[in-house]
Amino acid sequence: MPADPEPTAAAAANAAESDGAFASPTPELWQALGWAPDDNQRAQFLALQQQLREWNGRLNLTRLVEEADFWIAQVVDSLWPLLPLLRERPEAPLRCIDVGTGGGFPGLAVAIALPNARLTLVDSVGRKTQAVQAMAEALGLAERVELRCERVELTGRQKRCRGQFDLALARAVAAAPVVAEYLVPLLASGGEALLYRGQWSDDDQAELDRALALLKARVSRREQRELPAGRGLRTALTLQPVAPCPAQYPRAVGVPAKLPLGA
Structure with a gap:
């Protein structure tokens, strides 16, 4: 696996000074991401920001709504781990599931970026x-986006969900061994689960590996x-x-978080 990068203080300071350059969907933003949406997708991202503003005023879904908070911490952070897919197979008709979607990320951003993907978004x-x-x-995504209001431990035992997805995603949900128990049972043969993390240590990796041994899975890539x-280090x-x-996973509601696998 690649070694952890060592960002310098100078680089972080320079990046922080350029925060204003990413306050809107400028070419610099997409260049920083490494992928550019088409005109329709750009319009959908702008509409998503407006929708989030409106709903956030009613429900306080997220504080990451304006300027770089939205474009970097929501859109770029949702999409950067998917760059190989966005560049090589953007039209792939994937079956994807976003666990713990909260205010709709990464699921809605992925639905915009992958126009033939079908998304299931789960939140309790x-x-x-x-x-x-x-x-x-409102974004014209309803035909491809399904919402499920339930605990993901139940989702993983539903016949129409277990073993059905090409890509399972979870961003800022729980500790990695817990998220692995949520996601792995959802994967079809040949499918992949993507865990969005921040800092990542050897101890974190060891804990995850112990859980994956029980789930019959492995880490195939770490980026x-x-x-x-200067919005921080991310690990995918x-x-x-x-x-x-194994059929016993995921365990009953609440158990994965209370008794993480491999702990």
Whole structure:
């Protein structure tokens, strides 16, 4: 696996000074990401920001709504781990699931960036799923985006969800071994799970590896990147099944978080 990068203080300071350059969807923003949307996708991202403003005023979904908070900490952070897919197979008809979608990220950003993907977004808070469903409809994504209001431990045992997805995503949900237990049972043969993390240590890796041994999966790729404008280090971990996930996973609601696998 690649070694962790060592960002310098000078680089972070320079990036922070350029924060204003990423306050809107300028060419510099997409250049920093390494992928550029077409005109329709650009319009959808702008509409997504407006929808988030409107719903955030009612429900306080997220504080990351304006300027670089939205364009870097929401859009870029959602999409950068998917760059190989965006560049090589943007039209792929993937079946994707976003676990713990909250205010709709990364799921809605992925739905815009991958126009043939079908997204299932899961969250246990009804007012959030209702808001995200309304946003998806306003963006013209309703035919490809399904909301499920339930605990993901239940999702992983539903016949129409277990073992059905090409790509399972989770961003800022729980500790890595817990998220792995949520995602791996959802994967189809050949599917991948993507864990969005921040800092990542050898101890973190060891804990995750112990959990994955029980789930019959492995880390196939680890990538790290500094977000633009000094927004911090991000780690993306890609998991792949090596055999069918044992039927006892995910365990009952609440158990994965209370008793993480491999702890």
